[in-house]
Amino acid sequence: MRLLHREEILESIGSEDKSSLFVEPLLEPSQVGEVTLDLRLGYDFRVSILTRSPKVELAGKEGQRSISSFFQETRREVGDTFVLYPSQAVLTTSLEYIGLPDHVYMDVVTRSSYSRLGIQINSMVQPGFRGCVPIELFNHGNNAVELVVGSRICQAKLFDVEQSSGYSSSNARKYYGNVRPTLSKADNDEEIRILSRINNP
Amino acid sequence: MRLWGIALLIKDDLYLLLDETRELAKAPFYNSDFKKYLSKLNETIEYLIGHYDKLPITANDFRSVVNLFWTATKYLKGSTSNQIPHETVYALRRVLEEWMGGSFLITTALLDEPNYHFLGVNPGHIIKDLISRAPAIKEIDIEVIQIALPRLYRHRPLNNVALYHELGHFVDSYFGIIKYYILQRKLAGQNLDEREINHLKELFADLFAASYTGDAIKCFLLSFAEGNPASLTHPATSNRVKYIDDFLSGKNVKLVDDFNRILDLRKLPLLEIKYTEPDIEEAFNDIKPYAIANNKELHGMNMIGRAFLKKAMQQTAEPWKSMPENKVSQIINDLVEKSVRNKMLKEKWGNASTTS
Structure with a gap:
């Protein structure tokens, strides 16, 4: 596995080859660093909210409350602010729509300017991915942080795994082609159904 | 008091x-x-x-x-x-x-x-x-x-083509296009009744929408009002579709000429084709948004996006073949939305970057 460097990233973005790296819009070429690609905070959010239910249930029981009821949808325009409160989890995406080649995978972490404020982002993107990068924001700090939509909040490292994966042609992909944050589909995992049958044959 | x-x-x-x-x-x-x-x-x-x-x-x-x-x-x-x-x-x-x-x-x-x-x-x-x-x-x-x-x-931009029709009503009302038309007919000795006036308003709005969205507005009409006969408020759908088809195919349509004479007198834009057909196939089939170049392509996304969606929903080719049907519509509408949003972003960023 090999970490892609700046020239390779730029060459791939600039290539018209269908299987090259796709980043759109790349508002500033300076987003491409020596071994990283800065990504910007997107404009759609799903904010976790408190409800009357004490927990998010994943066990697949009858009458289980939908995961969507624990999140509130909201949008901003680029340049608007979004306040992330302490211990709040928010789903969002990158501003950029990414298309990864079948042999490139991506790790996404917080840029240090934001991790120093207590913001944590830790995501990975499969080879062949298409969509805005899903970002799970969490504020570990004691203070609310006012983020600006469109700011460079995370950075991605791209790795050539030197072997094409079948992710893009797999039927198993759940979060493919998304342009806004998608709620967890953990309760739809086939494994959950199998596990639930263990104690309830 | x-x-x-x-x-x-x-x-x-x-x-x-x-x-x-x-x-x-x-x-x-x-x-x-x-x-x-x-x-x-x-x-x-x-x-x-x-x-x-x-x-x-x-x-x-x-x-x-x-x-x-x-x-x-x-x-x-x-x-x-x-x-x-x-x-x-x-x-x-x-x-x-x-x-x-x-x-x-x-x-x-x-x-x-x-x-x-x-x-x-x-x-x-x-x-x-x-x-x-x-x-x-x-x-x-x-x-x-x-x-x-x-x-x-x-999040279904392809379903909102009706707003172009409503915008046509707004433009007519704001500038008094049909009122002017009625006055011209009156001066020629022809009084129009309520039904005729209502029909004219609808036809203007249809043609207005078609000038920007091509036959996307026709598809919308057929989805919501196929087979509808003429009523007090609306012409028969078949009549509306004929006007749109004739206008889009470049045939000589007297009503369009009449409207355009009035628009020209009022120094307003004319009813004419104001879209181009962006080539979205390669991008969309690769599940990527399209880089919209200008406003004509922007409006053209309505027609082309709808045509692409119709073809993809037949699910005869990848990547659509192996997707659940509702996912096809969602992804294509999302790609249209993101294509438009990317154009907006680049425009705003460009304007903000050059402003001192």
């Missing part, structure tokens, strides 16, 4: 509306033009409350003014909703700029019903007419356009 009961209700409504607009002014999402508009609304309402017993207008006229403010605040509230489809509004704004220049504000509301609106609300015109002897009221000179669409379609 106004009748006590009516006066109390109207004045109380004014107080309630004043509270509403003051709360709206505190919302963090408005731009400065909206704040100016809200400030003028507030001033006017305060003036009306303060001079209620002295103004020389009837209670009915006062009620009309109150209802107007009510309508104005209804859609302003909708615009604080954080779910507005900015991409759809952006495309319509480009059309409005072409017809009206830049002197308007757009507010958007999401409806819990399958309905679309496109209205102009400028309380200032009404106030000025009704209260001509009230020089203390500063005229509200901003045209506020209110758009409403179904909440269910907020």
Whole structure:
């Protein structure tokens, strides 16, 4: 596995080859660093909210409350602010729509300017991915942080795994082609159904 | 002195509306033009409350003014909703700029019903007419356009092509296109009845929409009103479709010529093809958004996106073949939305980067 460097990233973005790296819009070429690609905070959010239910249930029981009821949808325009409160989890995406080649995978972490404020982002993107990068924001700090939509909040490292994966042609992909944050589909995992049958044959 | 009961209700409504607009002014999402508009609304309402017993207008006229403010605040509230489809509004704004220049504000509301609106609300015109002897009221000179669409379609831009038709009604109403047409026919000795006038309005709106969205508006008509016969308010759908088809195929259509003569006299844009057909196949089949180059391509996305969706829904080729049917529609609409949004982003970034 090999970490892609700046020239390779730029060459791939600039290539018209269908299987090259796709980043759109790349508002500033300076987003491409020596071994990283800065990504910007997107404009759609799903904010976790408190409800009357004490927990998010994943066990697949009858009458289980939908995961969507624990999140509130909201949008901003680029340049608007979004306040992330302490211990709040928010789903969002990158501003950029990414298309990864079948042999490139991506790790996404917080840029240090934001991790120093207590913001944590830790995501990975499969080879062949298409969509805005899903970002799970969490504020570990004691203070609310006012983020600006469109700011460079995370950075991605791209790795050539030197072997094409079948992710893009797999039927198993759940979060493919998304342009806004998608709620967890953990309760739809086939494994959950199998596990639930263990104690309830 | 106004009748006590009516006066109390109207004045109380004014107080309630004043509270509403003051709360709206505190919302963090408005731009400065909206704040100016809200400030003028507030001033006017305060003036009306303060001079209620002295103004020389009837209670009915006062009620009309109150209802107007009510309508104005209804859609302003909708615009604080954080779910507005900015991409759809952006495309319509480009059309409005072409017809009206830049002197308007757009507010958007999401409806819990399958309905679309496109209205102009400028309380200032009404106030000025009704209260001509009230020089203390500063005229509200901003045209506020209110758009409403179904909440269910907020992420389905291809379903919102009907807004172009509604925009056609707005343009007709604002510039008096059909009124002018009726006058011309009257001068020629031909009086039109209510049915004919209503039909003309619908045909103008259809042709207006078709000039921007091609046969996407025809597909929409056929989805919602296929086989509908003529009624008091609408021509038969088959008739509407024929006009659209003839217009788009470049045939000589007398009605289009008549409308264009009026538009030309009024120094307005003409009814003509204002879109191009972007080649989205390669991008969309690779599940990537398309880089929209200009406004003609922007409007053309309606037609091409819809045609692409129709083909993809047949699910005869990858990547659509192995997807659940509802996912096909979602992804293609999302790609259209993101294509438009990317154009907006690049434009805004470019403008902000060059502004010193």
